[in-house]
Amino acid sequence: MKILNFGSINKDYVYSVNEFVSPGETIQTSNLKTFIGGKGLNQSVAIAQAGSEVFHAGNINIKDDYIKKELIKWNVNIDYMEEVDESTGHAIIQVNRSGENSIIIHGGANRVFESDQIDKVLENFNQEDILLIQNEINKIPEIIEKAKNRGMTIFFNPAPMTKEVLKYPLSLVDYLIVNESEAKKLSKNKIDFDEIIFDLKRKYSNTSVLLTLGEKGSIYSNRNEYFKCEAVNVNAVDSTAAGDTFIGYFISCLSKKKEIKDCLLIASKAASICVTKKGGAISIPNHKFVI
Ligand code: RIB
Numbered sequence: 001m002k003i004l005n006f007g008s009i010n011k012d013y014v015y016s017v018n019e020f021v022s023p024g025e026t027i028q029t030s031n032l033k034t035f036i037g038g039k040g041l042n043q044s045v046a047i048a049q050a051g052s053e054v055f056h057a058g059n060i061n062i063k064d065d066y067i068k069k070e071l072i073k074w075n076v077n078i079d080y081m082e083e084v085d086e087s088t089g090h091a092i093i094q095v096n097r098s099g100e101n102s103i104i105i106h107g108g109a110n111r112v113f114e115s116d117q118i119d120k121v122l123e124n125f126n127q128e129d130i131l132l133i134q135n136e137i138n139k140i141p142e143i144i145e146k147a148k149n150r151g152m153t154i155f156f157n158p159a160p161m162t163k164e165v166l167k168y169p170l171s172l173v174d175y176l177i178v179n180e181s182e183a184k185k186l187s188k189n190k191i192d193f194d195e196i197i198f199d200l201k202r203k204y205s206n207t208s209v210l211l212t213l214g215e216k217g218s219i220y221s222n223r224n225e226y227f228k229c230e231a232v233n234v235n236a237v238d239s240t241a242a243g244d245t246f247i248g249y250f251i252s253c254l255s256k257k258k259e260i261k262d263c264l265l266i267a268s269k270a271a272s273i274c275v276t277k278k279g280g281a282i283s284i285p286n287h288k289f290v291i
Helices: 039-049 066-073 116-121 138-151 162-169 180-186 193-203 243-253 260-274
Strands: 003-006 010-017 031-035 054-057 059-061 082-084 089-095 102-106 130-134 153-157 175-179 208-212 216-219 226-229
Touching: 003 039, 003 116, 003 175, 031 039, 031 066, 039 054, 039 066, 039 130, 039 243, 066 102, 116 138, 130 138, 130 175, 130 243, 153 243, 162 180, 175 180, 175 243, 180 193, 193 208, 193 216, 208 243, 226 260, 243 260
Parallel strands: 003 054, 003 130, 010 089, 059 082, 130 153, 153 175, 175 208
Antiparallel strands: 010 031, 089 102, 208 216, 216 226
């Protein structure tokens, strides 16, 4: 079983602030650090750090070759990465005193995927393989449909949530992974977690739903199963990439045929370690410190 992640790659500019900037306000940052990130890249790094092989299909600008070298160091396969003329995507991230973040992304190279590029990548994968996708790149419906035609198992994390997601072919998705705000938007702002799960399962009856709730834990449910997992309590300094860590570890564990409740526990532990360190991909722990 191979894992393919068609996903974004960003340069993250991380600004430490006391409070997030308000409308009309100008504030000073106490610190600026740059990292490589993107929900796609972070999730690939998490899968690799969890001990699974992952192929990352992503676009960067031709001048940002160093990103490929970093990914190789993390054991992410870069055979399907492309260098394009568009600037590499970037993210402006504010991290406040409580370790919460607020993010603006600029798509750049993440938004210039072409149909023939998608075909060339997908022809290397089949019904035994997994496709992971987030919502930071273009042509998502096409990728989902083409991967499904090849019989791949599809994991979709609609982050960041946009109106377009409601028009995507979500019934083709095998595993829908959402956080609280994404889940609410997909289920017409229902508040109760079990009602949200019930609503999503009613709409997408063949899809397993994983709801990640940060410090409130996580819930997984499909047609026959329902599991709740508590979060591991830690002192958070930066929540960037915690969700990505959870997702990468969950998929790696599932691909190794671990029990769902163990996948949730391990993913939760990995995410709790991630939030104790600053930065995105660089704060994703290796499985030696998790399992
Ligand atoms: O999930 C965290 C990521 O979101 C950051 O690395 C940033 O690039 C944005 O995509």
